Amino acid sequence: MTGSSDLFAWADRTCAVIAFPQERRIGRHRQIARTIYDAREHPNRQDFLLRRAVEQMEKMLLDAGVPQREVLSQRIPFILAVEREVERLEVMDRLGILP
Numbered sequence: 001m002t003g004s005s006d007l008f009a010w011a012d013r014t015c016a017v018i019a020f021p022q023e024r025r026i027g028r029h030r031q032i033a034r035t036i037y038d039a040r041e042h043p044n045r046q047d048f049l050l051r052r053a054v055e056q057m058e059k060m061l062l063d064a065g066v067p068q069r070e071v072l073s074q075r076i077p078f079i080l081a082v083e084r085e086v087e088r089l090e091v092m093d094r095l096g097i098l099p
Contacts, residue, residue, distance in 0.1 A: 022057060022078035026085075029078075033085030037093075054078060 032053045039045040057078050061071045092098040 022074040023081055025078075025081070029081040029085045032082050033089055036082070037086050037089040050079070050082065053082065 032049070036046050036049050039049060054075060058071050058075070061074060062068070066074075089098060
């Protein structure tokens with residue numbers, strides 16, 4: 001082969017893969033939401049439970065090698081998903097269909 005080939009001229013590129021996208025972990029959101037909803041008479045306990053869940057999620061991502069910046073970007077989608085599930089439980093309770 002003579003001359004230069006573009007095939008080998010590319011530079012290494014990195015990609016970011018989120019192994020555990022937080023907005024898609026519905027089962028985990030529902031589990032946390034149920035625990036928070038069951039503590040509805042104790043607002044301080046609800047805050048503690050949510051904080052602990054966020055800390056656990058962040059630790060899991062950091063342990064998996066996800067960069068700190070990306071971990072922080074997953075915090076809000078996680079919290080919003082849990083809050084959405086708590087609201088769903090409130091509606092189900094009002095309708096009398098809460099399991």
